[in-house]
Amino acid sequence: MSREFSLTLDGTTYKIVADGNSVLVNGIPFVIGFEPGGGRILVDGIAYELEINEQSDRALVRGISHDLSVEGLEGTRPGPRRGAATVAGEGAVTAIMPGKIIRLLVAEGDQVQEGDVICILEAMKMENELKAPRSGMVKALYVQTGQDVEMGSVLAEIDQEQA
Numbered sequence: 001m002s003r004e005f006s007l008t009l010d011g012t013t014y015k016i017v018a019d020g021n022s023v024l025v026n027g028i029p030f031v032i033g034f035e036p037g038g039g040r041i042l043v044d045g046i047a048y049e050l051e052i053n054e055q056s057d058r059a060l061v062r063g064i065s066h067d068l069s070v071e072g073l074e075g076t077r078p079g080p081r082r083g084a085a086t087v088a089g090e091g092a093v094t095a096i097m098p099g100k101i102i103r104l105l106v107a108e109g110d111q112v113q114e115g116d117v118i119c120i121l122e123a124m125k126m127e128n129e130l131k132a133p134r135s136g137m138v139k140a141l142y143v144q145t146g147q148d149v150e151m152g153s154v155l156a157e158i159d160q161e162q163a
Contacts (some may be wrong), residue, residue, distance in 0.1 A: 005072030020140050021092070021154050026087070031142050033092055033154040042094075042152055067110070093130050093156040095149040099123030104145055106156070110138045118156050119143070136160045 002019040017024040023032045033042040041050045051060040052068070059068040103120040106112060112132040121128045140158040143149060 003073070005070060006067045008067075008071075015106065018105050021142065022140065023156055031154050033094070042154065044150070044153065046150070047152065089159060091134060091136065091158040092154050093118045093133065093158065094123060095122045095151055095153045095155060096128060097121070097151050099128070099149060101143045101145055101147045101149060101155070102127065104141065104143070106138050106141070108138050108141055112136065112138060112158060118158075121149070130155065132158050134158055134160060 002017060004015070004017050006093055007014045007016050014025050015027075018032075021031050021033055031042075031044055039049060039051065040149045041048050049060075049062050052058075053060070057068050064077045099121045100123075100159045101119055102122045105117050105119060112118070112135065114135045116132045116134055118138070119130050122128055136158045138156060140157040141155070142157075143153075143155045151153065
């Protein structure tokens with residue numbers, strides 16, 4: 001489900017459209033993920049230290065404090081404390097090193113079991129099988145065959161099986 005809201009950071013307002021790990025910021029696409037345990041956000045595979053102070057409407061990004069306000073997300077706040085760590089934690093398939101996606105073995109909507117191979121990443125002339133971290137449905141694929149990726153890039157998202 002897509003959510004739209006405005007985020008103002010140090011006086012500059014950004015229009016955000018978020019759908020899973022896909023985020024448009026003023027129309028520019030990014031892939032976002034959160035590391036388990038919170039505190040770090042991945043933007044197109046690059047890690048940033050992030051801390052949101054809800055009482056003072058401040059964000060600390062890589063140790064630098066910024067003014068922050070959000071409109072249009074009633075009842076929620078930005079950042080990993082909303083439980084978003086599961087998006088790029090348990091259900092995310094990430095690149096283990098920089099390389100090229102040479103084969104996708106699933107499509108969006110496919111059911112997979114924990115350990116099923118999702119894609120093949122070629123790096124340093126070796127083929128690496130990247131596997132589903134849990135059973136469920138392939139909610140999103142963020143790469144295509146032939147695409148170069150950086151280490152930590154979120155490649156796919158697996159929705160947990162509903163019992």
